[in-house]
Amino acid sequence: MKLFADALFNLGYILVFPGLLYCFICGLLLSGIERKISAGWKRKAGPIIQPFYDFFSLCGKETIVPFAANKTGFLLSPIIGYASLIVLQLFIPLSSFTAFRGSADIIVVLYMLLVPEICEITGSIFSGSPHAEKWFPQKINRMISCEISLALVLLSAARCVGRSMGSGVVFSLSEIAEYQAKNGSLIGRFCMVFAAIAMILTIPGIIGSRPFHDDEAIFSEYDGILLAIYKLCRAGKLFTMTSLFCSLFLAGSGTGIVLIDAVVFLIISVLLTGCIALLEAVLCRIRSEKLIITYWLAVFVIAGIGFVLAWVGA
Amino acid sequence: MNNWQILPIISVLSLFAGALLTALLKKKKALRCIIPVAAAAVSFICMVLPVRRVMIDGEIVTVWLGNRSNAGKCSLTAAMEVDALSLFFGLILSGAILLSILCFNRYNANGGHVSHFLPVFFVLAGSVLCLTLTGNLFCMFLMLEIVSFSAAALIILRNRKSGGSEAALEYLVISRMGSAAALAGMIILYAQAGTLNFAGLSAMIPQNMNAFSKLAFAFLLVGFSIMTFNVPLYSYSEASDDSFPAHFPVLVLDIIGKSGLYVMIRLSFFVFQTMQLGSFQFLFAVAGCAVMLIFAIRALNQYDLVRRLMFHFISRVGSVVAAMGICTAPGVSTGFYQVMSHTLVVGLLFLALSEILRQTGTSDLNKLGGLSGKMPRTTFFFLIGTLSISGIPPLNGFASDWLMLQAVCTKAVESGNIAWFLPAFICLITSLLTLASLLKVFRTVFFGDLPEKFRNTPKISSERCFAMEIMTACCIISGLFPDTVGKYLTQPATTAVFNVSNYIDALNGSGAAGQMLGEISAPAIDFSTAGVYSPVLWLVLLTIAILGVALISEWLCSGKFSSLASAVGSHTESVVFSGNEENVGSMVAGTVFFQKMKPGLCRFSAVFNPDSGFIRNHAILAAAAFALAMLFMLIMI
Numbered sequence: 001m002k003l004f005a006d007a008l009f010n011l012g013y014i015l016v017f018p019g020l021l022y023c024f025i026c027g028l029l030l031s032g033i034e035r036k037i038s039a040g041w042k043r044k045a046g047p048i049i050q051p052f053y054d055f056f057s058l059c060g061k062e063t064i065v066p067f068a069a070n071k072t073g074f075l076l077s078p079i080i081g082y083a084s085l086i087v088l089q090l091f092i093p094l095s096s097f098t099a100f101r102g103s104a105d106i107i108v109v110l111y112m113l114l115v116p117e118i119c120e121i122t123g124s125i126f127s128g129s130p131h132a133e134k135w136f137p138q139k140i141n142r143m144i145s146c147e148i149s150l151a152l153v154l155l156s157a158a159r160c161v162g163r164s165m166g167s168g169v170v171f172s173l174s175e176i177a178e179y180q181a182k183n184g185s186l187i188g189r190f191c192m193v194f195a196a197i198a199m200i201l202t203i204p205g206i207i208g209s210r211p212f213h214d215d216e217a218i219f220s221e222y223d224g225i226l227l228a229i230y231k232l233c234r235a236g237k238l239f240t241m242t243s244l245f246c247s248l249f250l251a252g253s254g255t256g257i258v259l260i261d262a263v264v265f266l267i268i269s270v271l272l273t274g275c276i277a278l279l280e281a282v283l284c285r286i287r288s289e290k291l292i293i294t295y296w297l298a299v300f301v302i303a304g305i306g307f308v309l310a311w312v313g314a
Numbered sequence: 315m316n317n318w319q320i321l322p323i324i325s326v327l328s329l330f331a332g333a334l335l336t337a338l339l340k341k342k343k344a345l346r347c348i349i350p351v352a353a354a355a356v357s358f359i360c361m362v363l364p365v366r367r368v369m370i371d372g373e374i375v376t377v378w379l380g381n382r383s384n385a386g387k388c389s390l391t392a393a394m395e396v397d398a399l400s401l402f403f404g405l406i407l408s409g410a411i412l413l414s415i416l417c418f419n420r421y422n423a424n425g426g427h428v429s430h431f432l433p434v435f436f437v438l439a440g441s442v443l444c445l446t447l448t449g450n451l452f453c454m455f456l457m458l459e460i461v462s463f464s465a466a467a468l469i470i471l472r473n474r475k476s477g478g479s480e481a482a483l484e485y486l487v488i489s490r491m492g493s494a495a496a497l498a499g500m501i502i503l504y505a506q507a508g509t510l511n512f513a514g515l516s517a518m519i520p521q522n523m524n525a526f527s528k529l530a531f532a533f534l535l536v537g538f539s540i541m542t543f544n545v546p547l548y549s550y551s552e553a554s555d556d557s558f559p560a561h562f563p564v565l566v567l568d569i570i571g572k573s574g575l576y577v578m579i580r581l582s583f584f585v586f587q588t589m590q591l592g593s594f595q596f597l598f599a600v601a602g603c604a605v606m607l608i609f610a611i612r613a614l615n616q617y618d619l620v621r622r623l624m625f626h627f628i629s630r631v632g633s634v635v636a637a638m639g640i641c642t643a644p645g646v647s648t649g650f651y652q653v654m655s656h657t658l659v660v661g662l663l664f665l666a667l668s669e670i671l672r673q674t675g676t677s678d679l680n681k682l683g684g685l686s687g688k689m690p691r692t693t694f695f696f697l698i699g700t701l702s703i704s705g706i707p708p709l710n711g712f713a714s715d716w717l718m719l720q721a722v723c724t725k726a727v728e729s730g731n732i733a734w735f736l737p738a739f740i741c742l743i744t745s746l747l748t749l750a751s752l753l754k755v756f757r758t759v760f761f762g763d764l765p766e767k768f769r770n771t772p773k774i775s776s777e778r779c780f781a782m783e784i785m786t787a788c789c790i791i792s793g794l795f796p797d798t799v800g801k802y803l804t805q806p807a808t809t810a811v812f813n814v815s816n817y818i819d820a821l822n823g824s825g826a827a828g829q830m831l832g833e834i835s836a837p838a839i840d841f842s843t844a845g846v847y848s849p850v851l852w853l854v855l856l857t858i859a860i861l862g863v864a865l866i867s868e869w870l871c872s873g874k875f876s877s878l879a880s881a882v883g884s885h886t887e888s889v890v891f892s893g894n895e896e897n898v899g900s901m902v903a904g905t906v907f908f909q910k911m912k913p914g915l916c917r918f919s920a921v922f923n924p925d926s927g928f929i930r931n932h933a934i935l936a937a938a939a940f941a942l943a944m945l946f947m948l949i950m951i
Contacts, residue, residue, distance in 0.1 A: 011858070014855060014858050014859055014862065015858075015862050019859070019862075020859065020862055020863065020866070056870075059867075059870045060871075063871075068761075070686055070690075070693070070761070076860075079860055079863050080856075080860060083856055083859035083860040083862070083863050084856060084859075086859045086862075086863070087852065087855045087856050087859050090855060100851065100855070102846050102848075103846060103847070103848040103851050103852065104846065104847060104848070105845040105846045107715075107719050107720070107845055108716065108845075108847050108852070110742075111705065111712055111715070111716075114706065114746075115707070118701070118749070118753075121753055122697070122753070125753070125756065126761075128761050128762070130762065136753075136754070136757070137750075140746070140749075140750040140753075144743065144746045144747070144750075147746060148739060148742060148743065151739065151742055155735070158723075162727070162844075167844070168723075168724070168727030168844070169724070169726075169727055169844055170844070171720070171723075171844050171845035171846065172845070224871075225867050225870065225871050229863070229867065308732065311732050
């Protein structure tokens, strides 16, 4: 009976909170807020819940499989991409609550962030469209630039907490969150300020917004529910990255009550989304090779400074 | 000697017997297919059977050939001493040999004339296996000599282009330099210690390290590295790949390269015991990182599928070297896991490559395309291999990257040196570059327009994918259960690496290590890692999430023509894409990739492309390696 109850609880975690339904609502909501803020700069109008409208309108459109496409891969790629984001969300702590504690650490999270990107690439490959392939090198360049900086940010947090706890490096996100719940948020540490700035600058790269080129052309052959799932992926990446930011730097701001913490984290995510939307509105699109150099010279250096300071205990 | 202790001998002898029988019976077609497989299978089984005793119970097989025992400390008699380290590499190599024989058979059965390769290949395989199982340096040298001549013979045997003879000559010249250096090193060691058995050398040399011993180490390390294609001394690989059934050099390099790794570990950890020195750890880590990065970047510039895959394989070998440089129990265990993982992925991609070549006859990325319709299962297995070598969860490539990052971080904390994080970042960058490169290859080879001359190629039958299915299953299982693999394979091998006294006692009698080395206690070996990773749980969660997303999507669109079910059954007549593009081959063909990065990379062309094809330049490189190694040994040790 207990096993059955546990299984139901776990299924609830995956499908409802903090899994599928929670990701769906929060992801689209943050996407709408991002669009609203960046559109506000251009004096454009539109409701915050426009992404919800777009999603359900796409659900009503026909799903066409191109003649040259590999049908299985074409259909599965967006589904696997979004499913991997849901699983990733299950490992990110909400203050002191983690749905599946002790199952994944920061290295797993770092590599799991690649899976939705790979699914987008494979989706475009399986569609067979030569047009989608033009964006492939840019996408890869973006991934390489951002993942290294993100790795430094994650290791900074791991080292900062590990040093304080006397164990060297703490890889578990749950332990990092619990440490903050007892000792205050990491954002108050000098070294983590650099890491936080680097992470905010990395998020546009992970989700594919400005100043990076919009690579939605990679979905040129997708329509209907599959395109809706890909758009959900993008929204989900935004939500996941903001959640990750909260758990790495602001997990000490929780109350201990899961639902209230979820709301608090959502509010913080909205503020972060505002920052990202501001970046998107203010910055123009920069050429790919210049952007990579910028990221390696600027963002990587900021993240590196944060890592070195965390290493020495500043 | 117990019955089970002759299993390693049978394992080696079966391969040499296979060489003899395939040479004698090559005109009998049925036997020509059965004997090679039987010989390789017997060899592999004889490596598997001692696993429980050697790996789990920690016994060491000691066989004095000719039934002669050690006469005091001095002995020239050949001995076979199989500890967990030897058996681990023996398992990997015998498995790779069996896999290659299975592929040869298929290639041969379909009109490829490789039966004359088999005797020479068996000689090479037998000598490589004997090299890992021997306990004597002279025997190891002898086996490497046979390996080098066999490898050269394999190139010459099939001289489709003039480049084959030149490549063989190039390799022979350079390998003779390596052989001469190794011989010089052995002479110095014998003069110092009076023995060439690893056990005796391990007991005597580290205690009496002098300038001559250091010179001997330099000679042996560089000499054996040249003979086994340890990077950057790999004069064999690029020049000779046109001379074979084009998948062959990948396999030969993999087998010989693994033996080279084994030799390097034996010399560094056992005979000279220099891995405790920070300078050596630094050397291995830097060399490994350089190999990882340089070869991953070089692979991007390759237009030939065989070469591109070969460079990626060599790049991943660099991560093994870097892991050995960490020189902690988790680090060395990670290195062994990477060796195993590397062999599985090389095997899988090599099988897929074989099928592509068998179907199309070419490995030029500019001439390939649209093959997914002809070989859908090969497409899938190639994708699995790509994701595995790039380190995507839950495959074995990710598990090896995860272990590597854990080991590196732990080492950095223990040593207090932040520079130890460098291998972690290089590993991450290499994974991303490999992913980029192989996804591009995947797109180019399997999608786009099918060239006219391949349109009549028959669809591949299911039996020919059996080996790929086995390798894929191994990649997935080893990725899902890295702890189990560690417990039964890599951790016993690591324990053997750090427990030299056991090795000495096994050959020279109980207590011999204590007499020779003084009172020593068994080192404390801790394999625990600070991170957490449950691959099975991750896979279960992902599966449930996929089902959830698919079912909810279907429910949202139920009854409408937008549903997934209707898309699965749909068929469209259109061949025009939404942007009105034509279904042509890859517009960014295998010749062009990372176009914007190329001008920057060209500045480093001398580093990234040192192979000019001239023997003189390779010889200069080898001589420079000797000089640097000698300087390093004399100054740093």
